[in-house]
Every structure is written in C-alpha cells, then in structure tokens.
Amino acid sequence: MLALVTQLFPLWALLLSVLAFVQPELFVGIKGQIVPLLTIIMLCMGLTLSFKDFRNVLASRKALLVGVVLQFSVMPLVALLIATLFGFDAELTVGMLLVGSVAGGTSSNVMCYLAKGDTALSISMTAISTLLGVVLTPVLVALLVGQSVDVPVESMLISLLQVVVAPVLLGVVINYLAGGLIRKLEPVLPLFSMAAIVLIIAIVVALNADNIAHIGGIVALAVVLHNSCGLVLGYGVTALMGFDKKVCRTIAFEVGLQNSGLAAALAMKFFTPTAALPGTLFSVWHNISGSLLAGYWARKPLTVDTTSAKVVSEG
Numbered sequence: 001m002l003a004l005v006t007q008l009f010p011l012w013a014l015l016l017s018v019l020a021f022v023q024p025e026l027f028v029g030i031k032g033q034i035v036p037l038l039t040i041i042m043l044c045m046g047l048t049l050s051f052k053d054f055r056n057v058l059a060s061r062k063a064l065l066v067g068v069v070l071q072f073s074v075m076p077l078v079a080l081l082i083a084t085l086f087g088f089d090a091e092l093t094v095g096m097l098l099v100g101s102v103a104g105g106t107s108s109n110v111m112c113y114l115a116k117g118d119t120a121l122s123i124s125m126t127a128i129s130t131l132l133g134v135v136l137t138p139v140l141v142a143l144l145v146g147q148s149v150d151v152p153v154e155s156m157l158i159s160l161l162q163v164v165v166a167p168v169l170l171g172v173v174i175n176y177l178a179g180g181l182i183r184k185l186e187p188v189l190p191l192f193s194m195a196a197i198v199l200i201i202a203i204v205v206a207l208n209a210d211n212i213a214h215i216g217g218i219v220a221l222a223v224v225l226h227n228s229c230g231l232v233l234g235y236g237v238t239a240l241m242g243f244d245k246k247v248c249r250t251i252a253f254e255v256g257l258q259n260s261g262l263a264a265a266l267a268m269k270f271f272t273p274t275a276a277l278p279g280t281l282f283s284v285w286h287n288i289s290g291s292l293l294a295g296y297w298a299r300k301p302l303t304v305d306t307t308s309a310k311v312v313s314e315g
Contacts, residue, residue: 005191010288012194016202017284024206031203031268035159037196038265039167042130044193045106046171047182049127060121063243067125067251068132070234074255076100076140078229082222092219093145094271095278098263099226101140103133106193108257111290115297117250125254130168133259134160137266152270159269164262197261197283204264204280207273216277223281227289230256246302252293257286 020027079100083093104126112122138156145151175182205212234255238248264279 005194010284010291013198013201013284013287016198017205017280020202020205021209021212024209027199027203027206030199031207034200034203034265034268035163037200038262039163040196041106041193041261042164043167043171044189044196045126045130046168047175047189048106048109048186049123049168049172050175050179051172060118060124060247063118063121063238063247063251064125064128066238066241066243067121067234067254068129070237070251070255071104071125071129072101072132072136072140074233074237075226075230075258076144078233079226080144082225082229086218086222088222090145091272091274092215092278094141094151095263095267095275096222096226097141097145098137098267098275099223099258099260099278099282101133101137101144102259102263102266103129103137104254105257105259105261105286107287107290108253110190111253111257111294112250114291114294115249115253116246116302117253117297118246119250121247122250122254125250127168129254130164130259134165156266156270159266163265200261200264201280201283204268204273204276207268208277208280211274211277216281219277220281220285223278223285224289226278227256227258227282227286230258231289231293232256249297253290257290258282260286 076097077100079096080093083096088096106126109119109122109126113119134157137160138151138153141156142151142153231252235248235252238251239245243251260279260282262279264276264283267273267276267279
C-alpha cells in the first residue's frame with residue numbers, strides 16, 4: 001500500500017499544485033519551511049545508503065565516471081541552450097541552470113530498479129553526484145550565468161554543506177549504527193521524502209501563482225525538453241561507448257532525473273520565486289516521464305548472454 005502511494009507521486013504533486021495555484025494563501029505562510037523539508041529529504045536519502053554503496057564505486061569506476069561527467073556537462077549546457085533559445089530572462093535562466101547543475105534525484109534509484117537497471121550503480125552515482133554537487137552546482141551556475149547575475153557561490157556552498165552533506169552523512173552513520181531498525185523503517189522513508197517534495201512544490205507554486213498563469217506553459221515546455229535531452233543523451237552516449245543496456249538504462253535515469261527539489265529550494269533561498277519555477281515543474285514532470293520510461297523498459301527484460309557474458313536486450 002505504501003509503495004502504491006509513493007508511486008502515485010506525480011498525482012499527489014499535481015493535485016497539491018492545483019490547490020496551491022487556486023488557494024495560494026494556504027501555502028505562502030510556510031515558505032520558510034522549504035529548507036527544513038529539503039533537509040528531511042536528504043536525511044531519508046542518507047538513511048537508505050551505506051558505506052558499502054560508496055565502496056561499490058570501485059567496482060564500476062568507468063561507468064560511474066562517465067555518468068558523473070554526463071550529469072554535470074549535458075544537463076547544465078542543455079539548460080543554458082534551452083533558456084537561450086526560449087529567450088528566458090535572467091531569473092528563469094538561473095532556474096533552468098540550477099536544475100541542470102544539481103545532482104541526480106533519488107527518484108532515479110526507484111526508476112532504475114523498476115526498469116531492471118543496475119540499482120547498485122544508480123545508488124552509487126546518486127551518492128557521489130550529491131557530494132560533488134555541493135561544489136559543482138554553485139560553480140557551474142556562476143560560470144554559465146555569473147556575468148549577468150550575481151551568484152553567491154560561497155553562501156550556496158555553505159548552504160549545500162548544511163542541507164545536503166550533513167543530513168546525508170548523518171543518515172549513513174545512523175544506518176551503520178542501527179541498520180536493523182532502519183531496515184524496518186525503510187518502506188516508509190520514500191513516503192516521507194515524497195511528502196516533503198510535494199510540499200516544496202506546493203509552496204513554490206503558491207508563490208508563483210501569478211507567474212504560472214502567464215509563463216507556466218512555456219517553462220513547462222522547456223522543462224520537458226530539458227528532461228528528454230538528459231534521458232536520450234544519457235542512454236545514447238553510453239550506448240555509443242559500448243556499455244551494456246543495463247548500464248545505459250541506469251545512466252539515462254541518473255542524467256535525466258535531477259534533484260529538482262534542491263534546485264527549487266536554492267532558487268528560493270538565493271534568488272527569486274520565479275527562479276524556482278523550473279525546478280518545481282521539473283519535479284512533477286521527471287517523475288511522470290521516468291515512470292513511463294521505467295514501465296516501458298520493464299516490459300523489455302534483460303537477459304545474460306552466456307556466450308559473451310554481456311547483458312543484452314531481448315527486444
């Protein structure tokens with residue numbers, strides 16, 4: 001039952017977004033809770049990780065390196081390209097770049113599992129990109145848009161250490177010390193994360209109610225293109241490099257599904273509510289696109305070719 005509730009995340013996000021759009025006053029008053037909610041999300045992520053997940057990096061060094069490079073090159077550059085093509089102003093451009101420059105989202109791990117990808121690699125990539133993103137996110141945004149917008153790199157770095165690294169590491173330590181208890185709680189952790197993300201989305205929608213009526217459609221189109229490019233390039237580049245389809249599926253999700261809740265929170269804290277709009281729309285859309293793609297790949301099972309010991313697709 002809990003799994004079904006979590007899988008219906010796009011529906012809850014959409015329903016609460018509509019409520020926030022129609023009755024913004026219900027959520028505007030709790031805008032100060034965005035960072036605490038994000039901290040909860042990152043703590044829940046940390047509780048699902050172990051030191052073993054980080055050691056798994058050594059077993060898949062090449063795949064992980066390629067995935068991380070694609071993560072922090074394809075997504076920010078595509079974000080800047082789309083923002084430029086659409087003629088976005090500085091606020092929306094920053095918002096697009098924040099979405100493109102943050103780490104992979106935890107939803108990628110779920111989608112990877114459903115699509116029969118390499119879940120261990122997915123978890124390792126999410127963990128590593130999350131830690132690298134603490135430095136790379138503010139640096140990339142500053143490099144790509146810093147000339148036209150004042151990007152508070154140092155403040156963002158400190159904030160990311162507080163709301164990302166600290167709760168994730170705390171979660172890993174708790175998992176190490178009380179693994180048995182955490183395994184019992186593990187089924188409800190995604191529910192807490194989902195609830196926190198949905199609330200963040202609702203708050204940002206409420207703060208952008210007027211803007212959404214005027215620019216929501218064009219930003220939504222930009223977000224769909226951004227997410228689609230990440231999924232396609234994540235899969236296509238790794239396929240061209242000769243990785244098996246299991247790894248290609250995994251990296252496609254890691255590149256295409258972003259920690260857009262973090263992007264929205266950073267936009268609210270350091271820029272404007274308008275800058276948080278791309279992250280908000282991305283949070284809803286990438287779960288829809290990810291679910292559809294995972295469902296499609298789940299119906300195309302992977303088998304092991306015993307003659308070559310490589311993972312191949314049956315169709």
